[in-house]
Amino acid sequence: MHISSFLIQEGRDSDYAALSDLMDVMRAERVPDEPSAPLSERQVAWRSVPELYRIRTWLAWEDGQAVGRAEAGYPDVPENAHLLHTLFEVHPAHRRRGLGRTLLAEVVTYAETLGRRSLLLSSVSNVPDGEAFLQRIGARPALEMRVSRLELADVDAGLLDRWLEAGPAADFELGFWTGVYPDEHLEDIARLYDILNTAPRGELEVEDVRTSAEELRQRDRSFAATGQRRWVAYALERASGRFVGFTELDWHPARPGTLSQGATGVFPEFRGRGLGRWLKAAMLRRVMLELPEARRIETGNAQSNAPMLAINVALGFRPHRTLINWQLEVEQARRYLDG
Ligand SMILES: CC(C)(COP(=O)(O)OP(=O)(O)OC[C@H]1O[C@@H](n2cnc3c(N)ncnc32)[C@H](O)[C@@H]1OP(=O)(O)O)[C@@H](O)C(=O)NCCC(=O)NCCS
Numbered sequence: 262m263h264i265s266s267f268l269i270q271e272g273r274d275s276d277y278a279a280l281s282d283l284m285d286v287m288r289a290e291r292v293p294d295e296p297s298a299p300l301s302e303r304q305v306a307w308r309s310v311p312e313l314y315r316i317r318t319w320l321a322w323e324d325g326q327a328v329g330r331a332e333a334g335y336p337d338v339p340e341n342a343h344l345l346h347t348l349f350e351v352h353p354a355h356r357r358r359g360l361g362r363t364l365l366a367e368v369v370t371y372a373e374t375l376g377r378r379s380l381l382l383s384s385v386s387n388v389p390d391g392e393a394f395l396q397r398i399g400a401r402p403a404l405e406m407r408v409s410r411l412e413l414a415d416v417d418a419g420l421l422d423r424w425l426e427a428g429p430a431a432d433f434e435l436g437f438w439t440g441v442y443p444d445e446h447l448e449d450i451a452r453l454y455d456i457l458n459t460a461p462r463g464e465l466e467v468e469d470v471r472t473s474a475e476e477l478r479q480r481d482r483s484f485a486a487t488g489q490r491r492w493v494a495y496a497l498e499r500a501s502g503r504f505v506g507f508t509e510l511d512w513h514p515a516r517p518g519t520l521s522q523g524a525t526g527v528f529p530e531f532r533g534r535g536l537g538r539w540l541k542a543a544m545l546r547r548v549m550l551e552l553p554e555a556r557r558i559e560t561g562n563a564q565s566n567a568p569m570l571a572i573n574v575a576l577g578f579r580p581h582r583t584l585i586n587w588q589l590e591v592e593q594a595r596r597y598l599d600g
Contacts, residue, residue, distance in 0.1 A: 279327035311479030404463030428539035456526030522560035
């Protein structure tokens with residue numbers, strides 16, 4: 262066994278091919294009913310990851326095959342300089358032989374070199390090995406998320422009509438950004454993303470982030486390169502001309518059956534007026550009208566996010582799996598490795 266490492270934008274074709282094969286295996290374990298992206302699409306995505314995102318990958322090789330990988334990354338922004346987002350995966354046929362531990366040692370040394378003292382990790386309920394590993398190495402569960410699915414055939418069209426009619430249209434205008442964001446509104450859109458700082462974080466020790474227009478621009482460039490599609494519905498206050506809420510939906514046209522419902526946010530001072538329901542209903546109505554190939558929408562919410570879950574459950578989203586976000590101090594990981 263040997264380990265190689267590269268920045269995600271700078272892999273060789275052979276690294277990408279091996280990584281993609283391993284990802285197919287891991288994905289089949291996690292979400293067996295969802296198709297994987299082909300290597301060609303993943304390769305474009307990796308090469309066009311925004312420059313702002315510093316993501317390093319380690320591959321554990323055996324007989325020319327990648328049997329394990331680790332990833333550690335951070336956005337190059339002022340906030341959360343203590344954090345490193347990480348991921349560990351070992352091929353099911355190669356588990357319980359110390360590969361996870363070996364990959365952890367690489368990432369911990371990297372974190373120490375960078376001076377980042379805390380790792381973020383995640384596990385899913387249908388892959389219990391991940392949770393057992395994280396408990397053993399001393400990570401603590403910090404935020405539980407519910408991944409839910411809405412089968413579009415089950416959507417109650419009457420409910421959508423009622424929510425659309427009840428929208429506060431006298432005071433707010435509803436619209437869509439389709440594809441890359443318009444340059445003239447980038448700064449306003451960046452401020453909309455600040456709303457996400459108010460979403461529940463459980464016990465995660467993370468700071469607020471201030472999204473920059475430059476980060477949105479880089480994300481949009483990589484989106485465009487990969488062919489990913491995105492609709493964002495927004496609400497604009499008529500009196501002030503201020504954007505006050507939004508909801509995102511994205512998908513890849515090669516796999517149009519499942520759409521991904523991304524972030525939704527309404528500024529705290531505009532909550533309680535039906536904007537969240539209005540935005541969600543408008544998005545869903547557009548999906549029903551314009552995307553006949555779509556069969557379902559998947560989304561993730563903190564289990565403690567009662568207002569968002571109430572809207573999603575009323576729309577017909579049903580729990581599919583649980584995802585746990587964990588946090589691990591680098592010092593604790595070092596104690597495990599040295600123990
Ligand atoms: C998590 C994962 C990477 C572990 O890989 P691995 O190569 O099997 O891990 P190791 O053999 O190095 O085990 C490291 C330690 O965790 C323990 N451990 C690992 N899997 C375990 C399990 N299923 N049950 C109990 N303990 C387990 C090992 O016993 C070992 O403890 P030790 O140091 O006392 O000997 C692998 O199970 C996996 O890919 N899971 C799916 C992806 C995932 O959920 N990752 C979560 C972290 S981001």
